[in-house]
Amino acid sequence: MKGKTILIVEDEPNIAEVVSLYLERADFKVRVARDGLAAMTILEERIPDLIVLDIMLPELDGFAITRWLRERSNVPIIMLTARRDEIDRISGLELGADDYVVKPFSPQELVSRVRAVLRRTSQAEIQPQDAQPVTAGNLTIEPLSRTATLQGETLTLTAKEFDMLHLFASRPQQVFTRDQLLDRVWGEVEYIDPSTVTVHVRRLREKIEEDPSSPTRLITVWGVGYKFVPDTKS
Numbered sequence: 001m002k003g004k005t006i007l008i009v010e011d012e013p014n015i016a017e018v019v020s021l022y023l024e025r026a027d028f029k030v031r032v033a034r035d036g037l038a039a040m041t042i043l044e045e046r047i048p049d050l051i052v053l054d055i056m057l058p059e060l061d062g063f064a065i066t067r068w069l070r071e072r073s074n075v076p077i078i079m080l081t082a083r084r085d086e087i088d089r090i091s092g093l094e095l096g097a098d099d100y101v102v103k104p105f106s107p108q109e110l111v112s113r114v115r116a117v118l119r120r121t122s123q124a125e126i127q128p129q130d131a132q133p134v135t136a137g138n139l140t141i142e143p144l145s146r147t148a149t150l151q152g153e154t155l156t157l158t159a160k161e162f163d164m165l166h167l168f169a170s171r172p173q174q175v176f177t178r179d180q181l182l183d184r185v186w187g188e189v190e191y192i193d194p195s196t197v198t199v200h201v202r203r204l205r206e207k208i209e210e211d212p213s214s215p216t217r218l219i220t221v222w223g224v225g226y227k228f229v230p231d232t233k234s
């Protein structure tokens with residue numbers, strides 16, 4: 001959870017300052033917006049990992065910001081409220097805040113809530129099917145322990161080799177282009193040389209093929225990309 005960015009939207013300087021201090025001490029990166037428009041400017045530039053959002057703000061209130069934001073992002077929101085009668089609206093389905101804290105609150109409690117919401121939402125991001133073991137022929141992949149075995153032998157794989165093999169084995173016979181592999185295995189990084197894929201495929205073959213120079217499992221589909229063919233005999 002270290003290094004996650006939290007945006008605090010709060011017009012009361014004392015509260016903003018104390019909350020920032022506690023979150024920074026807990027190793028979060030903090031940005032502060034003093035009103036709704038400042039918050040939108042920051043959010044249009046970059047969505048943080050979580051937003052602590054006061055309801056009573058000048059210009060645009062917390063409800064309006066949440067509605068605007070929900071059309072763009074599922075970023076977790078913890079709302080700050082000074083009024084009990086606002087709680088029904090916050091917890092109402094229409095808004096989609098993830099939690100709320102009633103003023104006055106202890107900053108330490110807010111930090112705990114931030115941690116709890118981040119834990120909950122990051123777990124929800126793990127797709128259940130991605131956690132399921134995959135068996136393809138005599139290859140078995142255990143995503144949770146990040147281990148792969150071939151014919152009962154544990155393979156020694158780097159993180160990217162594991163991710164690539166997991167992707168291939170989850171979709172046997174499906175052809176992946178280099179771009180798709182870059183996208184799925186390397187994700188959103190600025191620039192990766194496409195030959196990186198070729199290098200990783202070669203290394204993976206050295207680990208899973210009987211004869212890496214004439215592969216039978218990780219096959220080149222000429223002019224397109226690669227596919228994984230499970231062994232038919234076990």
Ligand code: CA
Nearest residue numbers: 011054056057
């Ligand atoms: Ca306020």
